Amino acid sequence: MFMSFIIGAKKPHHAHRFFAKTTDTKAHYHTIEGYTRSVNGNSFDRHIHMYRGVTSFENKHYHRFYGKTGPAIPLADGSHYHEFEMRTYYNYDEPLEVKFGGVKYGDPNRPKHDHWFKGKTLDIVGEDPYF
Helix, strand or coil: CCCCCCCCCCCCEEEEEEEEECCCECCECCEEEEECCCEECCCCCCCCCEEEEECCCECCECCEEEEECCCCEECCCCCEECEEEEECCCEECCCCCCCCCCCCCCCCCCCEECCEEEEECCCEECCCCCC
C-alpha cells in the first residue's frame, strides 16, 4: 500500500502561551501574558494568531492590548513559534477615582501614556492529539 505524505497537509488547531514585559514608561512597566486564539495551522503554512488581554496592574492601573502575531516560524524539531510586537492602549497617568469600578475615558486634556511590548510565543497548547 502506497501512502503519500504532503508537507503541510496536516493543520491541527492549537494556541500558544505568550509572555512579555512592556517598555518602562512613566517610571513603571507592566507584564502581559495569556494564550493566543486557537487556529488551524502548522509550522510551514505561515498562519497567524490573534491575541488580547489586560496588562498586570501596576502604578494603580492597567492597560488593554490587542494584536496579531507574525507568521509561523518553523523550528528544527517540527514545532513553531510566532513573534509579536504591539503597544498597549492609553491610560491616564494618574488613576481616576471611579466609585463603582469600570473604565472612564473622555478627558482629552488629562495626560495619558502607553507602553510597547514585543516577544515570541511560547509552547503550543490545546493541540488535538487525534487530528
